[in-house]
Amino acid sequence: MSAKRILQFLPYVVGALLVWALVGCGGAGAGGAAGGQVALKIAWPKASSSRYIPPYSHSLSFSLYSLDTNAAPLNLVINRPSDLPLIQTVNFRGPIPAGRYTLQGLAKVGFNGLGDTVAKAQVGLVNVPVSGTATVGLTLATTLYSIDLEDMPLNMMVGGSQQLVVQVLDQDHNQLFLPDGALTWSLLFGGNSVSLTDTGFVTATAAGSARVRVSEVGAGLYSEGDIAVTASGIRHLSRQNALPLPLFVKPNSRPSSKKH
Numbered sequence: 001m002s003a004k005r006i007l008q009f010l011p012y013v014v015g016a017l018l019v020w021a022l023v024g025c026g027g028a029g030a031g032g033a034a035g036g037q038v039a040l041k042i043a044w045p046k047a048s049s050s051r052y053i054p055p056y057s058h059s060l061s062f063s064l065y066s067l068d069t070n071a072a073p074l075n076l077v078i079n080r081p082s083d084l085p086l087i088q089t090v091n092f093r094g095p096i097p098a099g100r101y102t103l104q105g106l107a108k109v110g111f112n113g114l115g116d117t118v119a120k121a122q123v124g125l126v127n128v129p130v131s132g133t134a135t136v137g138l139t140l141a142t143t144l145y146s147i148d149l150e151d152m153p154l155n156m157m158v159g160g161s162q163q164l165v166v167q168v169l170d171q172d173h174n175q176l177f178l179p180d181g182a183l184t185w186s187l188l189f190g191g192n193s194v195s196l197t198d199t200g201f202v203t204a205t206a207a208g209s210a211r212v213r214v215s216e217v218g219a220g221l222y223s224e225g226d227i228a229v230t231a232s233g234i235r236h237l238s239r240q241n242a243l244p245l246p247l248f249v250k251p252n253s254r255p256s257s258k259k260h
Helices: none
Strands: 004-006 019-028 034-044 059-066 074-079 086-091 099-108 117-128 134-138 144-149 154-157 161-163 166-170 184-189 194-196 201-204 208-216 221-230
Touching (some): 034 059, 074 086, 144 208, 154 201, 194 208, 201 221
Antiparallel strands (some): 004 221, 019 034, 034 086, 059 074, 144 166, 184 208, 194 201, 208 221
């Protein structure tokens, strides 16, 4: 069985809201216009819980774009806290001129907004009022689109071992490089023939067959592949395919002197 790719892109991450954008009143902004504040309230979950932010995402990057002016976007980057779970509130640097804005959020693999994007969200319209407070919901959706377990089916000899390779693509078919621990590895059957680590390193222990699954549970994606394990690499040759034996002459033998 060749590697099986399962495409089950989820347009949302299961659960309630991840980020609340709190838009409140403030002082005067650019050009003398009254300005407000935009605060983000972030619910960081534990890695083992049902999550809204992927556990291998180490930072969130937010951008606030004005729909009324050509001003540069306001940016805010939040690194994952070390103590989870945590409800964290952070603010864009303000005051922010009253008006219409678009809010974009990206979950990044690395710290400080670096690395591949593994989840994203966008709110098309955020009204920053002159006074008062508006609340906008923002739910991140996974960017992972497909997972492929490569080099399947795989043939191995007893005692052999190797690292299994996975290719992860986003919606634009760009390859994503996820950190260790981002994927979940499991054996569907064949535990008597192979052993599998939580990083996808497989070792052949006995003749037989096995099936491996690698998945990203939060994105609803997985891929499977079959492994066949043989006991020996020695081939048994039939008499027809056997190599001829070498011909040799005894040391004390003499050539025949018989004339023809």
